[in-house]
Amino acid sequence: MSLPSLAQVEHADWPTLKQMCTSLGLNPKGRSAIVRMRVLDQVRRRTRPEPWRPGPESQAALLTRLGFPEEATRVWESTIRFDAPAPWIGLGRTYLLAGELQEAAKSFDRAAQMGDAVAHLHRAEALAAGGDFEDAVRACDAYLAARPGDLRGLLLKANFLARGGWTDEAAAVVRTAFEAHPRSAGLWRGLGVLLLKGGRAEAAAESFREAVRSDPKDETSWVNRGAALLLSGRHREAIGAFRQVLESDPRHAVALNDLGIAYFKAGQSKSALVNLERAAKHLEIPPILRNAARVQEMARQRPQALATYERVLRLKPRDAEALAARKRLLPGHARRPAARKRVSRRPKRARLGARPSARKKAKAIQRRAKPRRKARPKSKPRTKPHPKRSKRRR
Amino acid sequence: MTQPAETSKDRFLPSVDRLEAAIRSGRKALDGGRLDEALREFNVALKLKPEYDAAWLLRGHALRRLGDFDGALQSFAQALKFHRESEEGWMGLASVLHDLSRYPEEVEAYDELLKLRPRFVEAWINKGAALHALKDFTGALACYEKVLALRPEHAAAWNNKGAALLRLGRDDAAETCFDEALHFNPDFYDAMVNRLLLAQKRGHHGETVLWADRALRIREAGWLWYVKGLAHLGLLESTLAITSFERTLSLDPSLKEAKAGLRRAKALREKVDFYRGVYECFGTFLEGDPGCAECEIVARCREVTK
Numbered sequence: 249m250s251l252p253s254l255a256q257v258e259h260a261d262w263p264t265l266k267q268m269c270t271s272l273g274l275n276p277k278g279r280s281a282i283v284r285m286r287v288l289d290q291v292r293r294r295t296r297p298e299p300w301r302p303g304p305e306s307q308a309a310l311l312t313r314l315g316f317p318e319e320a321t322r323v324w325e326s327t328i329r330f331d332a333p334a335p336w337i338g339l340g341r342t343y344l345l346a347g348e349l350q351e352a353a354k355s356f357d358r359a360a361q362m363g364d365a366v367a368h369l370h371r372a373e374a375l376a377a378g379g380d381f382e383d384a385v386r387a388c389d390a391y392l393a394a395r396p397g398d399l400r401g402l403l404l405k406a407n408f409l410a411r412g413g414w415t416d417e418a419a420a421v422v423r424t425a426f427e428a429h430p431r432s433a434g435l436w437r438g439l440g441v442l443l444l445k446g447g448r449a450e451a452a453a454e455s456f457r458e459a460v461r462s463d464p465k466d467e468t469s470w471v472n473r474g475a476a477l478l479l480s481g482r483h484r485e486a487i488g489a490f491r492q493v494l495e496s497d498p499r500h501a502v503a504l505n506d507l508g509i510a511y512f513k514a515g516q517s518k519s520a521l522v523n524l525e526r527a528a529k530h531l532e533i534p535p536i537l538r539n540a541a542r543v544q545e546m547a548r549q550r551p552q553a554l555a556t557y558e559r560v561l562r563l564k565p566r567d568a569e570a571l572a573a574r575k576r577l578l579p580g581h582a583r584r585p586a587a588r589k590r591v592s593r594r595p596k597r598a599r600l601g602a603r604p605s606a607r608k609k610a611k612a613i614q615r616r617a618k619p620r621r622k623a624r625p626k627s628k629p630r631t632k633p634h635p636k637r638s639k640r641r642r
Numbered sequence: 643m644t645q646p647a648e649t650s651k652d653r654f655l656p657s658v659d660r661l662e663a664a665i666r667s668g669r670k671a672l673d674g675g676r677l678d679e680a681l682r683e684f685n686v687a688l689k690l691k692p693e694y695d696a697a698w699l700l701r702g703h704a705l706r707r708l709g710d711f712d713g714a715l716q717s718f719a720q721a722l723k724f725h726r727e728s729e730e731g732w733m734g735l736a737s738v739l740h741d742l743s744r745y746p747e748e749v750e751a752y753d754e755l756l757k758l759r760p761r762f763v764e765a766w767i768n769k770g771a772a773l774h775a776l777k778d779f780t781g782a783l784a785c786y787e788k789v790l791a792l793r794p795e796h797a798a799a800w801n802n803k804g805a806a807l808l809r810l811g812r813d814d815a816a817e818t819c820f821d822e823a824l825h826f827n828p829d830f831y832d833a834m835v836n837r838l839l840l841a842q843k844r845g846h847h848g849e850t851v852l853w854a855d856r857a858l859r860i861r862e863a864g865w866l867w868y869v870k871g872l873a874h875l876g877l878l879e880s881t882l883a884i885t886s887f888e889r890t891l892s893l894d895p896s897l898k899e900a901k902a903g904l905r906r907a908k909a910l911r912e913k914v915d916f917y918r919g920v921y922e923c924f925g926t927f928l929e930g931d932p933g934c935a936e937c938e939i940v941a942r943c944r945e946v947t948k
C-alpha cells in the first residue's frame with residue numbers, strides 16, 4: 249500500500265484508520281484521535297525529504313574548493329561524459345588550482361567545443377593567469393560572440409585589456425558596457441579608474457563626474473574625482489570635490505589627506521598642513537604621515553617634521569624615505585657641512601627661526617656694533633617695570 | 643613629491659579596501675565563533691570609518707555573544723544614531739534590552755521599529771513576549787492577534803496567544819490556540835509543554851502523560867519526567883511513576899519533590915499498580931469514541947479519567 253496523504257489520514261473514518269495502521273505496521277488500539285495522531289506522525293516522518301548526500305560532482309567541486317587538486321582531478325575524471333561540458337570545466341578549474349595552465353586551457357577548450365559559452369571565459373582566465381592577455385581577450389571575444397553585450401564578458405575583457413597595458417581599449421570596452429547596461433552606474437567609476445591608471449586624468453575626472461551625478465552619495469567617486477582633478481592641475485575644483493566628501497563625513501582620512509595635498513599644490517601650506525595633520529590623526533598610516541612630514545619640512549618646521557618621520561618609522565622601521573629624512577633633519581647632522589665650514593670666515597650660528605629679512609639683519613648688526621653699557625638711573629621715577637628683554641640685554 | 647594618499651595601483655581609496663577587508667574578516671570570525679578576533683576587526687573598521695552603522699551592528703552582535711551586554715547596547719545605539727531606520731539595529735537593541743531584563747525599554751524599542759515597519763511580524767511577536775514578561779497579558783494578546791491577522795499560520799503566535807490566555811484564566815480558548823499551534827507545527831515543543839501544563843492544571847492525568855511523552859521525544863528535561871511521574875501516580879500506575887521519578891533524579895538529583903514522589907510511588911506499589919499495555923491513551927476516555935468502544939481496559943480507563 250502506498251503512503252496515504254496527510255489529508256486522507258485527517259479525514260479517514262475509524263475502519264480506514266485501523267486499516268492504515270495495519271498496513272503501516274502501527275498499533276491500531278486506542279482512542280481514535282490518538283490513533284490518528286500516531287498515523288499522522290508516521291506519514292510525516294516517512295514523507296520527510298532524505299538528507300542531501302554529495303554526488304561525485306559535488307565531491308569534486310568541494311575538493312577543488314578545499315584545495316586538494318590531485319584528488320579533485322581524479323574524481324572529476326570519473327564524472328566525465330562526452331556530452332556534458334560541466335565536468336570539463338570542473339577539471340579545468342582543478343588544473344588551474346594545481347598551476348597546470350596549459351592543461352586547464354585545454355579542458356576549457358573541450359567544454360567550449362561542446363557549446364558551453366562560459367567555458368570561453370574560464371579559458372580567458374587561465375590564459376590571463378599565464379600572462380597571455382592577448383589570447384585571453386580573444387577568448388572573451390569568443391564568449392561575447394555567443395552572448396553579445398554580456399556585462400560579465402565585457403568587464404572581463406576590459407580587465408584583461410587593462411592588465412595587458414591597452415588602457416584606451418579597456419576604457420572603450422567599459423564605455424560599450426555602459427551603453428549596453430545604462431543602469432549599471434558603477435561602470436562610470438570603473439571607467440574612471442581605468443582612465444586614471446592610463447594617465448588620462450581629465451577624462452577620468454569626467455567619468456567620475458558622471459558617477460557622482462548618478463549617485464551623489466558615492467564618496468569613493470568624489471574622492472577619485474578630486475584625485476583626477478588634482479592630477480590634471482585643477483586644484484580649486486579638486487578642493488571642492490574633497491570638501492564635498494568631508495561635508496558628509498568630516499573624518500574621512502583619505503579626503504582630508506588629498507585636500508591637504510590640493511591646498512599644498514595651490515600654494516596654501518598652512519591649510520595643507522592642518523588637513524594633513526587631521527588626516528594623520530584619524531588614520532595613522534605611513535603614506536599620510538609622509539605627506540604631512542614633507543609639508544612640515546617644506547614649511548621649515550624641522551622638529552615637527554622630524555617627529556612625524558619618527559612616527560612613520562615606528563609604523564614602518566625600514567622606510568627608506570623616513571630614514572633618509574631623519575638623517576637629514578637631525579640637528580647635529582644639519583650643522584656639519586665640512587667643506588663650507590672650512591671656507592667660512594666666521595663660525596656659523598644655528599638659525600632657529602626663519603631667515604631674517606634685510607631690515608632685521610641690519611638691526612642685528614647695529615645691536616652687535618653697540619658697545620655694552622651699564623644701566624643708568626633715570627631722572628624720573630619709573631611707573632612701569634622694565635620689559636624683560638631689555639633687562640636681559642643689559 | 644607629495645601625492646594623493648597612497649595613489650595605489652589597484653584602487654584609489656586604500657582605506658575603503660582596508661575597511662572592506664576588516665568587515666569581511668570580522669564577519670568570517672563571527673560566523674566561525676572567534677568572537678575576540680571579530681571584535682578586533684570591527685574595531686579596526688570603526689577606526690577607519692567611525693560612522694559606519696553596519697560595523698557598529700556587527701560589533702554589537704559580537705559583544706552580545708561575548709556576554710558584554712552594556713557594550714552591545716552602546717554599539718546598537720551608535721548604529722541607530724547613524725541609521726535610525728535600521729531594522730537590524732532596533733532588533734539588536736531590543737534583544738540586548740531583553741538580555742538585561744529591561745522589558746519596558748524593550749517594548750519601546752519594538753514600538754519604534756513598528757512605527758517604521760508596521761507589518762514586521764517578528765517585532766510584534768517579540769513585543770508580545772516582552773509585554774508577557776511585564777505581566778501585561780492583554781497587551782501581549784493584542785500583539786499576537788495582530789500577528790495572526792497578518793500570518794494566520796504562524797505557529798509561534800498561536801502558542802504565545804494560548805500562553806497569554808492561560809494566564810488570563812481562559813483555559814478553553816488557550817487549549818484551542820495550542821491545538822492550532824500543534825496543527826501548523828506538530829513538533830512544536832513549547833506548544834506541547836503548554837498543552838501539558840494545561841492538562842496538568844485541569845487534573846487530566848491521561849492527557850498529561852500523553853503530551854509529556856510527546857515532548858520528551860523531542861527534548862528531555864527533568865521536570866517533564868517529574869510531571870509525568872505525578873500523572874502516573876494519579877492514574878495509579880506506580881511502576882511507571884517510579885520509572886519517571888528515577889529518571890528525574892538521574893537528570894536532576896537535587897529535586898526534593900522527585901524524591902518525595904518516588905517514595906509515594908513505592909508506597910503505592912505496595913497497594914496498587916495498574917498496567918496499561920499498548921494503550922498510550924489510557925486515562926483519556928471519551929464517550930462515543932469508536933476506539934474507546936473497542937478498548938479492553940475501558941472500564942479502568944473510565945474510572946481514572948476526569
